[in-house]
Amino acid sequence: MLQTKVFITRRLPIELEQLRSLATVEVWPERQPPPHKILLEKVKEIDGLLCLLTDQIDRQLIESGKLKVISQMAVGYDNIDIAAATARQIPVGYTPGVLTDATADFTWALLMAAARRVVEADRFTRAGLWQTWEPDLLLGPNVTGATLGIVGFGRIGQAIARRAKGFEMRILYTSRQRCQPELEQSLGVEFYPLEHLLEESDFVTLHTPSADDTYHLISDRQFELMKQSAILINTARGTIVDPDSLYRALANGKIAGAAVDVTEPEPLPSDSPLLTLDNLIIAPHIGSASRQTRSKMATMAIANLIAGLTGDHLADCVNPEVYNF
Ligand code: DGY
Numbered sequence: 001m002l003q004t005k006v007f008i009t010r011r012l013p014i015e016l017e018q019l020r021s022l023a024t025v026e027v028w029p030e031r032q033p034p035p036h037k038i039l040l041e042k043v044k045e046i047d048g049l050l051c052l053l054t055d056q057i058d059r060q061l062i063e064s065g066k067l068k069v070i071s072q073m074a075v076g077y078d079n080i081d082i083a084a085a086t087a088r089q090i091p092v093g094y095t096p097g098v099l100t101d102a103t104a105d106f107t108w109a110l111l112m113a114a115a116r117r118v119v120e121a122d123r124f125t126r127a128g129l130w131q132t133w134e135p136d137l138l139l140g141p142n143v144t145g146a147t148l149g150i151v152g153f154g155r156i157g158q159a160i161a162r163r164a165k166g167f168e169m170r171i172l173y174t175s176r177q178r179c180q181p182e183l184e185q186s187l188g189v190e191f192y193p194l195e196h197l198l199e200e201s202d203f204v205t206l207h208t209p210s211a212d213d214t215y216h217l218i219s220d221r222q223f224e225l226m227k228q229s230a231i232l233i234n235t236a237r238g239t240i241v242d243p244d245s246l247y248r249a250l251a252n253g254k255i256a257g258a259a260v261d262v263t264e265p266e267p268l269p270s271d272s273p274l275l276t277l278d279n280l281i282i283a284p285h286i287g288s289a290s291r292q293t294r295s296k297m298a299t300m301a302i303a304n305l306i307a308g309l310t311g312d313h314l315a316d317c318v319n320p321e322v323y324n325f
Contacts, residue, residue, distance in 0.1 A: 004309055006048040009034055009055050012073070012298040013291070019302055023048065023309060040064055048305050051080075054266075059084035069308020073301035075099055075288075076237060077318055078210040089325050092318040093304025097155065098296040099288035104159035106287045107235045110259035111203055114231045116140045119281050141202060141229060141256075144168055149201030151194065151217070152208030152236065153179060160205055161187040172197045175208075198225040203233065210237035218242065223249035231257045235287040238264035247273050250280055261287045 004023040008016075011027055019025055026042075028034045033054040034042070043049065043065035050071045051057055057070060057080040070085055071093040085092050113119055117138045124130065124138065148164045150157045153175035164171050165188050172192040178184075184191065194217075198204060204226065208214045218232070219242040226232070232255060234241055243264050249255050251273075259281035263274070266285060274280060288294065304314045313323060 004048070005046045006050065006305060006309070007042045007046045008050040009039070010052055012050075012302075013294050014298045014302070016302065019306060022306060036061070043067065048309050050301055050305050053077075053079050055079060057081065057085075062088060062090065069093065069305055069314070071301045071305040071308065071314075072318075073297050076209060078237065078239075080318075082319055086319045086322055089322045091308055091314045091320075091322050093301065093308065093314045094316055094318050095297045095300040095304075096316055098300060099293050100155045100159050102290040102293035103156050103235055103287040104163060106261065106283075106289075107156070107160055107205055107207075107233055108163050110235065110261065110281060110283065111205065111231070111233050112143060114140075114233065114257045114259035114281055115143050115203070120278060141231070143203075146170075146202040147172065147200055149173070149192070149197040149204040150189070151175075151197065151204065151206045153189075154207065156235075157205075157207040158183075158187060160207065161189050172200060194222075195225055198222055198230075199227075201230060202227065203231050205233040206236045206240050208236055208240060210239045214240050216240070216242040216245075219245045220248065223254045226255050228253060228256065230255045231259070233259050235261040238262040238266055243272070243274060246280075247277070250274075250277050257281075259283075261285055 002024045006023045006025050008025065008027045016025055036056055039055065040061055043061055048069045049067055050073065053074045053076055059081045062081060062084040067090050069091055070080060072080060073095055075094055075096045077092065077094050080092055082092060117140050121138050144167050147170040150160055150173040153173045157173060161171050171189045173189050174192055174194045174197050178191045217240050223245055246258060250258060257279040261283040262285055263282065268274060288297065300316065304316060307314045
């Protein structure tokens with residue numbers, strides 16, 4: 001039995017031989033994440049932790065163990081107390097880049113599905129309601145030539161812009177920092193403050209990280225600014241949209257529709273009023289769920305874990321300042 005021990009909080013879609021040659025590996029076998037209580041026990045005996053966005057890696061947990069590395073299989077890491085990890089000089093790995101296209105593709109799928117009412121159409125057909133071709137059956141707005149507002153213009157926001165260009169859309173974006181004029185020009189995008197972007201856009205798509213300043217960024221006031229015909233897409237984090245405001249906006253026709261891959265909380269409770277709305281599509285956080293992408297994410301997360309265990313710098317590290325201590 002190898003001295004070095006690691007805990008992986010879910011089964012991964014790749015083989016783990018290389019890791020097993022370096023460490024004793026325990027993989028949580030259940031479909032549900034390990035309860036926090038179990039994580040607190042595990043962390044006392046392990047050197048490395050590979051976790052997912054469903055695991056709460058808080059200060060108490062970080063301070064209970066002697067971890068050398070935390071490796072998250074996701075690009076987002078709002079479930080991890082980074083400050084607490086940094087204070088203990090624990091590098092935190094993540095998996096940026098490899099999921100950009102898969103997430104942008106899925107965002108586009110949701111945008112198209114919401115605009116052209118694909119999910120409603122399927123329900124309609126299966127319910128035996130398709131009687132004939134009708135001139136006004138399940139109408140939706142044009143996507144080609146419409147105005148798209150991208151909120152958050154990192155890798156995924158920019159990948160969305162590239163797709164939108166092919167649909168001859170007018171593309172507006174907002175972000176903390178305006179990008180270089182050359183990039184704006186090559187992507188064919190215009191920088192707009194959030195409020196103006198919301199007023200102008202036919203489709204609004206969210207790509208900001210979850211942070212204090214993006215918490216409920218889209219609430220009643222922002223829905224008031226949007227067009228009544230607008231459609232909102234969220235494949236970023238559920239906390240960016242106030243769920244009560246979203247319900248009111250969709251139920252009262254303040255906007256025409258929405259499609260979300262992320263919710264607050266996740267999953268939604270079975271009595272959530274959002275589940276009663278026909279003009280809302282809800283997916284179970286599968287933006288990055290292409291086979292190839294999930295396999296690359298797992299491979300990157302294992303590589304970060306191994307680097308942390310063997311004392312190398314993590315290739316993708318959220319808190320590289322730990323190396324300057
Ligand atoms: C992430 O990586 O942060 C996504 O939400 C899941 O792939």
